[in-house]
Amino acid sequence: MSQRTLAPFGRRLVRVSDHRRVGAxxxxxxxxxxxxxxxxxxxxxxAAAERWGGGxxxxxxxxxxxxxxxxxxxGTLDFLLEDVGPGTARLCELRAGDGLWxxxxxxRGFAPPRDGRRPILAGGGVGIAPLAIWSDALGPxxxxxxxxxxxxxxxxxxxxxxxxxxxxxxxxGHHGLVTDLLAAELVRDPGAEVYACGPPPMLEAVRALCAxxxxxxxxxxxxxxxxxxxxxxxxxxxxxxxxxRLCVDGPVLxxxxxxxxx
Ligand SMILES: Cc1cc2nc3c(=O)[nH]c(=O)nc-3n(C[C@H](O)[C@H](O)[C@H](O)COP(=O)(O)OP(=O)(O)OC[C@H]3O[C@@H](n4cnc5c(N)ncnc54)[C@H](O)[C@@H]3O)c2cc1C
Ligand code: FES
Numbered sequence: 001m002s003q004r005t006l007a008p009f010g011r012r013l014v015r016v017s018d019h020r021r022v023g024a025x026x027x028x029x030x031x032x033x034x035x036x037x038x039x040x041x042x043x044x045x046x047a048a049a050e051r052w053g054g055g056x057x058x059x060x061x062x063x064x065x066x067x068x069x070x071x072x073x074x075g076t077l078d079f080l081l082e083d084v085g086p087g088t089a090r091l092c093e094l095r096a097g098d099g100l101w102x103x104x105x106x107x108r109g110f111a112p113p114r115d116g117r118r119p120i121l122a123g124g125g126v127g128i129a130p131l132a133i134w135s136d137a138l139g140p141x142x143x144x145x146x147x148x149x150x151x152x153x154x155x156x157x158x159x160x161x162x163x164x165x166x167x168x169x170x171x172x173g174h175h176g177l178v179t180d181l182l183a184a185e186l187v188r189d190p191g192a193e194v195y196a197c198g199p200p201p202m203l204e205a206v207r208a209l210c211a212x213x214x215x216x217x218x219x220x221x222x223x224x225x226x227x228x229x230x231x232x233x234x235x236x237x238x239x240x241x242x243x244x245r246l247c248v249d250g251p252v253l254x255x256x257x258x259x260x261x262x
Contacts, residue, residue, distance in 0.1 A: 004039075004042075004105075004106075004107065004108055004248075005036050005037065005038060005039050005042060005105050006036070007035070007036075007103060007104045007105055007106055007229075008034065008035065008036070010103075011045070011047075011063075011101045011102060011103040012032070012034055012035065012101070012102050012103070013049060013099055013100070013101060013102075014030045014031060014032050014099075014100050014101075014102050015030060015031065015096075015097060015098070015099060015100070016028055016029065016030050016094045016095060016096055016097065016098045016099075016100055017029045017030055017031055017076060017096055018096055019092075019094060019095050019096065022080075022155055022156055022158060022159060023151075023152045023153055023154065023155025023156050023158075024082070024152040024153045024155070024156070025080055025081060025082055025126065025153070025155075025156050026080075026081045026082075026083065026091075026092045027069065027078055027079070027080055027081070027159075028078070028079045028081060028091065028092075028094060028100070029072075029076055029077065029078050029079075030076065030077055030079075030100055030102065031074075031075060031076050031077075032075055032076070032077050032102060033075055035075070035077075035102070035104070035105070036105065037071055037075070037105075038068045038071060038077070038104065038105035038109070038133070039105065039108075039109035039110075040068075040109050040110050040130060040133040040134035040136075040137050041067070041107070041108070041109025041110040041130045041133075041134060041218075041220055041251065041252045042067075042068060042104065042105035042106060042107050042108070042109045043065050043066060043067045043068065043104060043105070043106050043107055043130075043228070043251060044065075044066055044068060044077070044079070044102050044103060044104030044105060044106065044228075045063035045064065045065055045066075045102075045103040045104060045106065045225070045227075045228040046063055046064055046065075046066050046079065046091060046100060046101065046102055047060070047062075047063040047064070047087075047100070047101040048060075048090050048091060048093075048094060048098070048099070048100060048101075049098070049099025049100060049101055050098070050099060051090060052090060052101075060086050060087040060090055062087075062226050063101065063103065063228065064087040064088065064091070064225075065106075065222075065225040065228055065247075066079045066080075066081065066129070067079075067080075067129040067130040067197070067220065067251075068104075068105065068129070068130070068133055069129045069130075069132050069133060069159065070132050070133050070136060070159075071133060077102075079129070080126060080128070080129040080132075080156070080159070081126070082125065082126040103228060103229075104228070106228050106229060106247060106248075107228075107246075107247055107248060107250055107251050107252075108248075108249065108250060108251075108252055109130070109134075109252055110130070110134050110195055110218055110220075110252050111218065111252075113193040114193060114216055117191055117192055117193040117216070118141060118142075118143070118189055118191065118192045118193070119138050119141070119142040119143070119192070119193055119194075119195060120142070120143045120144075120145065120182065120185055120186075120189075120192045120193070120194050120195070121134060121135055121138075121142055121143065121144045121145065121160075121194075121195045121196075122145045122146075122147075122178055122179070122181075122182050122194060122195070122196040122198070122202075122206055123144075123145070123146045123147070123160075123178070123196070123197055123198055124146075124147045124148075124178055124196075124197070124198025124199055124202040125147070125148060125149070125153060125156075125198055125199060126156075127196075127197035127198035127199065127202070127220070128146050128156055128157070128159065128160065128197070128198075129197070130197050130220050130252075131144065131146075131160060131195065131197055132159050132160050134195060135160050135161075140162070143164075143185060143189075143192075144160050144162060144163040144164065145163070145164050145166070145178050145181040145182055145185065146160065146163045146164070146165050146166070146178060147165070147166045147167070147168075147177055147178025147179075147181075147198070147202065148165065148166075148167050148168070148172075149167065149168045149169065150167060150168065150169050150171050151167065151169075151171035151172055153167075154167050154171065154172040154173070157172075164181060166178045166180060166181050177202070177205070178198070178202065179202065179205045179206060179209060182194065182206065182209060183209060186209070186210075186213050186215055190213060190214075190215065192215060193215070193216045193217070193218070194206060194210050194215055194216070194217040194218070194255075195217070195218050195220075196217060196218075196219050196220070197219070197220035200222075200261050200262060203219050203221065203261040204260055204261040204262075206219065206255070207219060207255045207258060207260070207261055210255055211255065211256075216254070216255070216256070217254075217255035217256075218252050218253070218254055218255065219252065219253055219254075219255050219258070219261065220250075220251050220252045221237060221246055221250055221251050221252075221253060221261065222246075222251065223235040223236075223237055223246045225246070225247050227247070228247050229247060229248065230245050230247060230248040233245060235247045237250070237253075237262075238259070238262075239253065239257040239258055239259075240256075240257055240258070240259060241257065
C-alpha cells in the first residue's frame with residue numbers, strides 16, 4: 001500500500017467554509033491551511049468544536065473518522081457525510097463559520113495500479129467518498145461504477161464525473177448491484193485493477209469476484225475508530241498475516257491480504 005502522508009501532531013481547529021446537501025448526503029467543506037495534502041484514501045478524525053460531549057443531549061465524545069472526499073486547489077477539504085447517529089447528526093448541523101476539530105491526514109491510502117492496469121473504481125453508498133479524490137488523481141482513464149439504494153442517494157453520483165450508476169430499486173441506472181456492473185466490466189477488461197469502498201457485504205462480493213478472476217483489488221475498509229492513530233487497538237481487523245490496526249495499516253488493504261471482509 002502507499003506510504004503515509006503524516007498528520008501534524010495534535011488536532012487543529014478549522015472553520016467550516018461551506019455546507020451543502022447532495023441528495024441524501026451532506027458535504028462539509030473546510031479550509032485546512034496548516035495541514036499537508038492528503039493521499040487519496042486517507043481519512044481525518046472530525047469533531048464539532050461546540051456541543052460535542054459534556055451534556056445529556058451531547059452524546060458524542062470521541063471524534064469520528066471520515067475519508068477525504070476531495071481536496072481543492074488552495075487546500076480546502078470536502079467531506080461526505082451520511083447521518084447515521086449522534087456524531088454524524090451533529091456534524092451535519094455545522095454551517096459556514098462553525099468550528100471543526102480536525103486530525104489528519106491519517107492511515108494509508110490507495111496505491112497506483114500495478115503493471116499499467118486500468119483502474120476500475122467501485123463504490124457503494126457513502127463509500128464513494130474516497131473514490132472521488134482517487135478519481136481526481138487518476139484522471140479520465142478510470143472507470144467509475146457506483147451503487148446506491150435509491151434515487152435520493154444516487155444523486156451522490158454527481159460528485160464523480162462520468163460515473164455509471166446502479167440502484168437497488170431501479171430508480172436510476174442499472175437495476176441491481178454495483179457488483180453486477182463490475183462483473184460485466186471485468187469480462188470486458190480482465191487486465192484491470194479494482195479499487196472499492198462501501199458496506200462490508202459489497203466489499204466481500206468485490207473481494208470474492210476479483211479473487212475468482214485473478215484481478216488485484218484494493219479495498220477501503222471501515223471499523224469503529226476511537227483514536228485514529230494506532231493507540232487504542234479498537235480498529236483491529238483480521239488478515240491472513242494476523243490482526244492489523246486499520247487506522248495505521250489501512251484503511252486501504254490489498255484484497256489478497258484478506259480471507260473475507262466481515
Ligand atoms: C476510515 C473511515 C472512513 C469513514 N469515512 C466516512 C465518510 O466518508 N462518510 C461517512 O458518513 N462515514 C464515514 N465513516 C463512518 C463514520 O465514521 C461513522 O458513520 C460514524 O462514526 C458514525 O458515528 P455516529 O456517532 O453518527 O453514529 P454511531 O452511533 O457511532 O453509529 C450509528 C450506526 O452506524 C454504525 N457505525 C458506526 N461507525 C461505523 C463504522 N465505522 N463502520 C460501520 N458502521 C458504523 C453503528 O453500528 C450504528 O449502527 C468512516 C469510517 C472509517 C473508519
Ligand atoms: S483507532 Fe485507535 S488504534 Fe486504530
